[in-house]
Amino acid sequence: MADAIEWLLLVYRIPTEPTRLRAGVWRRLKALGAVYLQNSVAVLPASPETERALRVLRNDIGEMGGSAQLLRAEALAGQDEVIAALNAARDEEYTEVIDRCQDFLKEIAEETAAEHFTYAELEENDEDLAKLKAWFDKVRARDRLGAGRQTEAAAALQECEAALEGFAERIYATGIDTP
CATH class of the missing domain: 3.30.70.240 (Alpha-Beta Plaits)
Known part of the structure; x- marks a missing residue:
């Protein structure tokens, strides 16, 4: 125990x-x-x-x-069962964050494939990433017992940050700001 x-x-x-x-x-x-x-x-x-x-x-x-x-x-x-229930609840939330990160990465890939290299698109994606980070921070603050998917969710967010940075570099390189 x-x-x-x-x-x-x-x-x-x-x-x-x-x-x-x-x-x-x-x-x-x-x-x-x-x-x-x-x-x-x-x-x-x-x-x-x-x-x-x-x-x-x-x-x-x-x-x-x-x-x-x-x-x-x-x-x-029964403490182990309570801990397991709390960690399962946090892992479920981390899974939602990871799923949304996958959606974010898909969106960046689609915008890149369509060459939608606009500052408006960058701003929209930057706001989406900020919301994901805030959500992750809320879940992490509730995760006081060390749920297993926290590291995976953090890694997914880092992947989103890297993808957004790459997208931003493409926008800066093209200098285009048209839809």
Whole structure:
């Protein structure tokens, strides 16, 4: 078993209607990187930032007419399964980043093949790459237990950067700025 990890558990109950309240809580927990142990029981590794975010969420759940308890816990059994679930969630997110990187590389290849060497195209692709990097940074910030696909996602981003740099060099070399 891995070393003991201190966990934060959020156990909550929200009114069934309107459903947007339940969906909002789910989105916020997902953005923090939480996984569900069962319905309405979410877990995260403890940290001061996570605790603050969960305290705010707990308060918001109360304002929605629900109730929530925030608990600090240590797993007596089953910690490896919790770690595996958290790492699987991060790996799924890294896989999405990798897939989007492949789409990005395909787009650069298509623009290069079509000789669309314009500054507008470069700017658009630069913005797309910035979004990919920001997404990766968010996932990496949630990856506190070392998910396996982080290195692969980072390498995919580097490949995108290199492709964009090559595309930019072609634009600079041609000096053309027409669609």
